[in-house]
Amino acid sequence: MSTNPGVWVAAILTVFVYSYLYKENLFYxxxxxxxxxxxxxxxxxxxxxxxxxxxxxxLTAKGDYLVLVPSLxxxxxxxPFISSSLRWVKRLPIAVIIxxxxxxxxxxxxxxxxxxxxKATIIPLTSIDSVIIVLGTLATLSYFFFTFRQxxxxxxxxxxxxxxxxxxxxxxxxxxxxxxxxxxxxxxQLVFQEWIPLIK
Amino acid sequence: MKRELPVxxxxxxxxxxxxxxxxxxxxxxxxxxxxxxxxxxIAAFTLALAAANLIKIHTLRVSRGGRIGTVxxxxxxxxxxxxxxxxxxxxxxxxxxFSFIFNNMYTPLAAAFYAMTAFHLASASYRAFRAxxxxxxxxxxxGVLLMLGRAPIGETIWSRFPKIADWIxxxxxLAGSRGIMISxxxxxxxxxxxxxxxxxxxxxxAE
Amino acid sequence: MSIVERxxxxxxxxxYTVLIIVLIWPLANPLGLPVSVGANTRRTYxxxxxxxxxxxxxxxxGYSASGAGDxxxxxxxxxxxxxxxGVKIIxxxxxxxxxxxxxxxxxxxxxxxxxxxxxxxxxxxYLAGGENGIxxxxxxxxxxxxxxxxxxxxxxxxxxxxxxxxGDVDMTVFFTTQNSDMYxxxxxxxxxxxxxxxxxxIVPQAEPYVNSGQLTGILAGLRGGAEYELLMKQPSLGLAxxxxxxxxxxxxxxxxxxxxxxxxxQRNRLARKVGE
Numbered sequence: 001m002s003t004n005p006g007v008w009v010a011a012i013l014t015v016f017v018y019s020y021l022y023k024e025n026l027f028y029x030x031x032x033x034x035x036x037x038x039x040x041x042x043x044x045x046x047x048x049x050x051x052x053x054x055x056x057x058x059l060t061a062k063g064d065y066l067v068l069v070p071s072l073x074x075x076x077x078x079x080p081f082i083s084s085s086l087r088w089v090k091r092l093p094i095a096v097i098i099x100x101x102x103x104x105x106x107x108x109x110x111x112x113x114x115x116x117x118x119k120a121t122i123i124p125l126t127s128i129d130s131v132i133i134v135l136g137t138l139a140t141l142s143y144f145f146f147t148f149r150q151x152x153x154x155x156x157x158x159x160x161x162x163x164x165x166x167x168x169x170x171x172x173x174x175x176x177x178x179x180x181x182x183x184x185x186x187x188x189q190l191v192f193q194e195w196i197p198l199i200k
Numbered sequence: 201m202k203r204e205l206p207v208x209x210x211x212x213x214x215x216x217x218x219x220x221x222x223x224x225x226x227x228x229x230x231x232x233x234x235x236x237x238x239x240x241x242i243a244a245f246t247l248a249l250a251a252a253n254l255i256k257i258h259t260l261r262v263s264r265g266g267r268i269g270t271v272x273x274x275x276x277x278x279x280x281x282x283x284x285x286x287x288x289x290x291x292x293x294x295x296x297x298f299s300f301i302f303n304n305m306y307t308p309l310a311a312a313f314y315a316m317t318a319f320h321l322a323s324a325s326y327r328a329f330r331a332x333x334x335x336x337x338x339x340x341x342x343g344v345l346l347m348l349g350r351a352p353i354g355e356t357i358w359s360r361f362p363k364i365a366d367w368i369x370x371x372x373x374l375a376g377s378r379g380i381m382i383s384x385x386x387x388x389x390x391x392x393x394x395x396x397x398x399x400x401x402x403x404x405x406a407e
Numbered sequence: 408m409s410i411v412e413r414x415x416x417x418x419x420x421x422x423y424t425v426l427i428i429v430l431i432w433p434l435a436n437p438l439g440l441p442v443s444v445g446a447n448t449r450r451t452y453x454x455x456x457x458x459x460x461x462x463x464x465x466x467x468x469g470y471s472a473s474g475a476g477d478x479x480x481x482x483x484x485x486x487x488x489x490x491x492x493g494v495k496i497i498x499x500x501x502x503x504x505x506x507x508x509x510x511x512x513x514x515x516x517x518x519x520x521x522x523x524x525x526x527x528x529x530x531x532x533y534l535a536g537g538e539n540g541i542x543x544x545x546x547x548x549x550x551x552x553x554x555x556x557x558x559x560x561x562x563x564x565x566x567x568x569x570x571x572x573x574g575d576v577d578m579t580v581f582f583t584t585q586n587s588d589m590y591x592x593x594x595x596x597x598x599x600x601x602x603x604x605x606x607x608x609i610v611p612q613a614e615p616y617v618n619s620g621q622l623t624g625i626l627a628g629l630r631g632g633a634e635y636e637l638l639m640k641q642p643s644l645g646l647a648x649x650x651x652x653x654x655x656x657x658x659x660x661x662x663x664x665x666x667x668x669x670x671x672x673q674r675n676r677l678a679r680k681v682g683e
Contacts, residue, residue, distance in 0.1 A: 006300055010308035017312040021319055021423050026269065030276050035309040037277035040251040041284025042306055045298070046503045047247035048289055050535050053554035054241045061553070061560070070238035074245025078252060088202040091404045093242045095206035097536075098395060098403045099213030100239040104542050106214075106392035107221045108592030112621065113385035117378055120619035129371045136372070140379025161379065166335045168376025170342025171368055171611040175628070177325070177343070178350055179477050179607030180318035181430070181655035182629035185648045186476030187315045188430050190308060199434040233550065236543040240551065243535035247503070293507070293556075302507050307472040310504075314473035322426050323419045326662040330670040340667070344660050350630055352440035353653035362443060369614055378615040 002195050011195035014187055070096075136164040207398040214396040251281060280305075342368055415669025422662065429658045433650035442649050447617065448634040451602050451624030455485065458577060460493030463566070465573060467541075467581035467590065468498055468505040468513065474584030474606045475508065480632030480645035481604040482513055482582045488639055490518035490527075495566055497576070499531040499552070501540050501589075506532040506556045524557075525564045532556030542593040545573035573597040580604065587613045591621050604631070 002008065016031040055071050058064040073096060079089035121138075125131050142154055143161030150158060193199040213235055219225060220232035258274040265271060284306075287297040331337035348354035349365020394400035458464070466486065470478040489496055498509045509530050522528050531552045534540035543551040548570055549561045561567050573579055574597035581590045582604035595601050600623040605613055607628030616622040626635060629652060632645035 006304035010304045013305065014308055014312045017309065017316065020316070022420060026272075029269075029273050031309065033273040033277040034280045034305070035313065036254065037280030038284050038301060038306050039310070040254050041281040042288065042302065043247045043503050044251045044281075044285050045288030045293065046506075046533050047244050047535070049293065049506075049532060049556070050244035050247070051241070052558075053532070053552060054237065054244060057553040057560070066234065067241065070241040071245075073238070074242045077242075077245050077249055081252060081256065091202070091206040092209060093245070094403060095209040096213050097239055097242055097246075097539075099210035100217060100235060100539050101537070102210070102392045102395045103214035103217035103221075104236075104538055105388060105592070106396075107218055108596070109385050109388045109392075112592045112595065113381050113588065114389075116619050116621060117382050117385075117615055120615070121378060129367075132371050133375050133378075136375025137379045137382075140376050141382060143379075144383045162335060163338060164372070164376045164379070166338045167342050167368065167372035168380065168611060170339040171346055171373035171376075172608070173329075173339060174343035174346030174350070175607045175610050177321060177347060177659050178630070178652070178656065179474075179628055180315070180321050181652055181659070182607065182648065183311065183315035183474070183476040184318040184426075185430055185434070185629070185651045185655070186644075187308075187312055188427065188434065188651075189644075189648070192431055193434070198431065233543075233547060236539055236546065237551065239539040240534055240536045240543055243537070243539065247535060294510070299507075299511060302504075303511055307475065307504070307508075310472040311476055315476065319423045319426065322422050322659065322662060325659055326415075326417070326422060326666045329663055329666065331667050332670075340663060344663065347656040347660060350627075351653040351656040352442050352649050353438075353657060355443060356440055362445070366445065369611065370618070373611045374614045374618055377611055378618075381612070381615050 001197070004194075007190075007194050011191050014191055135160075140164050140168075203401065203404060206404050207401060210403075211396055211398060218396075251285075254281065342372070413669070415666050415673070417665075426655070426658060429654050430651045433654050434648070437647075438650040438653070440650055440653055442630075442633055442637055442646065444634045444637060445627075445631075447625050447627060448631055448638065451485075451626055451631075452488075452635060452638045454578070454600055454602060454623050455488050455492070455580075458489070458492050458494050461495070462492075462577040463495045463497065463570060463575075464489055465576050465579040465594075466496045466498045467579065467583075468500045468509050469502050469581055469583040469585065469590075470505070470508070470604075470606070471502050471584050472504040472508065475512075477606045477628045478582050478584060478604055478632075479508070479512060480629060480643060481626040481635060483516060483643065484632055484635040484639060484641070484645065485580055485602075485604065485626075486513050487516050487518055487641065488635075490516070490522060494577075495526075496528045497531060497548070497566065497570065498528065499544060500533045501537060502585075503533055506530055510556070525559065526566055529561075529564050529566050530556040531561070538589040538593060541589055545594050545597060547571060548573075574599060578602065583609070585609070587616060587622065587625075591616050595621050602626075 013031055016027040019025055020028040055067045058067050073093040076089045076093050079086040121134055123130050123134065125134060139157050139161035142157040143165065145154065189199065216228065216235055217232055220228045254277065258277050261274040262271055262278065284301050287295055287301060291297055329340060331340050346365050346368055348357070349361040354361040391400065395403065468482060470482070486496065500506050500509065532555060534544055534551055536543070549567060552561050555561055555564065570576060573594050576599060578600045579594050580602045584606040586609055587603045587605060590601065590603065601621065602624050603613060603622050604626045605628070610625065610627040613622060613625055617625055626632060629645055629648055633649050636643050636645045
């Protein structure tokens with residue numbers, strides 16, 4: 001068996017987590033709460049690191065007092081902890097983040113996910129595969145026309161689109177299973193290779 | 201004011217970033233950059249929000265007392281939280297204790313919880329994934345062919361399985377994914393305009 | 408109820424036990440099944456192989472600890488390849504675990520002993536804000552990161568002397584367990600090759616980007632990492648797990664097959680009953 005205390009801790013905690021598969025128990029509950037606590041603590045440490053870099057460094061090294069504005073906005077997130085009547089104050093920093101995130105996503109989506117993809121669909125129909133790609137894409141798009149009554153041609157196209165979407169979901173399903181198996185293999189390697197050397 | 205000011209802030213920050221991108225106004229560039237860096241700083245504060253909420257809830261639970269099964273998990277959570285914060289901030293991120301917590305508690309537990317979905321997927325595949333219709337059958341067959349094509353054993357059974365898997369991903373899935381991606385892009389553009397113009401205010405929470 | 412119908416009523420705990428045994432067995436007794444290399448992995452390998460000594464790469468460790476089992480072998484393999492090519496690496500992250508995963512795993516590779524921190528590689532750490540963080544970093548690296556993860560002012564790091572934006576590096580590689588959309592939206596516009604190391608679940612959604620050329624190449628999950636190790640002739644965690652992956656796939660196919668057999672048997676029995 002391993003002589004590394006870290007491996008023992010990791011493996012035993014892993015076994016406690018999987019004890020849930022038999023029946024929910026106190027060991028699983030304690031491990032679950034430990035994970036939540038450690039994860040939250042780790043996130044605080046990283047937040048501290050970020051603020052050292054983004055706020056403290058510019059403030060002290062460059063005298064950039066403007067960083068105090070977003071810092072104040074960030075502190076407003078904790079206003080509800082002071083008083084429930086200050087709950088509305090939390091909306092201000094959230095509004096700023098939403099505004100930034102929405103604008104960034106909007107301006108980039110138009111090109112990356114709309115025009116670039118439309119451009120990539122306009123290909124010469126020189127092979128069966130290219131015909132399937134073009135017609136399949138158009139059929140899938142036609143499936144999502146929900147706001148008006150579809151004529152006969154659109155109904156046929158929409159039906160073909162459904163079949164294409166099923167292939168896409170099948171691919172997602174297959175990949176999902178593959179991904180989960182990989183993750184479980186890694187846990188098995190921890191318990192049965194690093195801890196109890198059943199696997200060489 | 202309590203709802204109008206946040207809507208105004210959303211609109212103005214969004215407008216600055218959109219104008220900077222589409223109109224290339226030199227005078228606007230420093231404001232757009234500053235806005236993005238402000239977003240990073242505010243986001244850093246949100247990281248601590250979860251911890252603050254957890255401390256509030258679980259400290260209350262411990263102080264109220266009660267059954268050991270209720271109090272002990274909260275004590276464990278708070279201990280884990282404070283020990284991690286102490287070792288990371290006061291002892292340093294490269295300290296042996298912080299590295300130990302990250303390598304032997306945080307990472308394995310995160311991986312264990314996510315990997316548990318493999319078991320749930322196994323039981324779901326067994327109990328729920330029935331080919332009740334032709335389209336469901338297409339979904340299942342596609343998934344099965346992909347799994348056979350991507351596993352080395354599939355290649356050993358029949359050398360054409362990988363080519364079938366490549367075709368499914370590169371043609372069938374491509375057509376559907378691209379159609380879905382373009383549809384989502386149209387939706388994103390619509391919802392983004394609604395949020396930036398204040399029509400959609402769900403992000404501000406209830407009155 | 409027939410035997411076939413009973414196939415659809417096995418207890419979950421038996422299934423879980425069989426799954427564990429079925430994954431342990433090929434790990435303990437390797438089958439040595441041959442692994443071929445797919446087009447996506449080959450394209451990725453060739454793109455990185457074409458880099459020259461002295462080139463600089465942005466390495467986005469954007470995968471979480473929970474998904475590390477699928478993505479980390481890819482990240483380690485590509486980091487090793489880059490260092491072996493003499494390429495300088497700027498590590499950064501948009502997930503909280505990223506910087507520690509870089510410090511504790513990726514930079515524990517053998518090649519790191521001959522590299523100098525600050526000159527050959529740096530770890531800038533985590534930038535909060537998700538897509539905004541990625542955008543801010545791509546737009547102005549030193550502005551977004553005044554300090555690196557080790558507390559050094561980024562202005563003082565030799566590697567970053569001539570690097571302002573994502574357009575000043577020679578390539579960006581990202582590893583993610585979330586989605587590839589953010590990187591394509593915010594980094595691809597800078598015009599340099601973009602390569603993605605993805606967890607299996609998000610690979611189908613990335614195919615349109617590969618087809619349109621927005622992604623130069625992708626690595627798909629653990630299999631992608633294994634194929635990359637094969638091309639590098641440096642077998643490691645990825646290749647070691649391939650036999651278990653194969654048997655795991657077969658088990659899932661068997662479960663689906665058994666369940667559907669039982670379902671059709673039951674449906675036929677009920678249809679016959681109604682007919683009577």
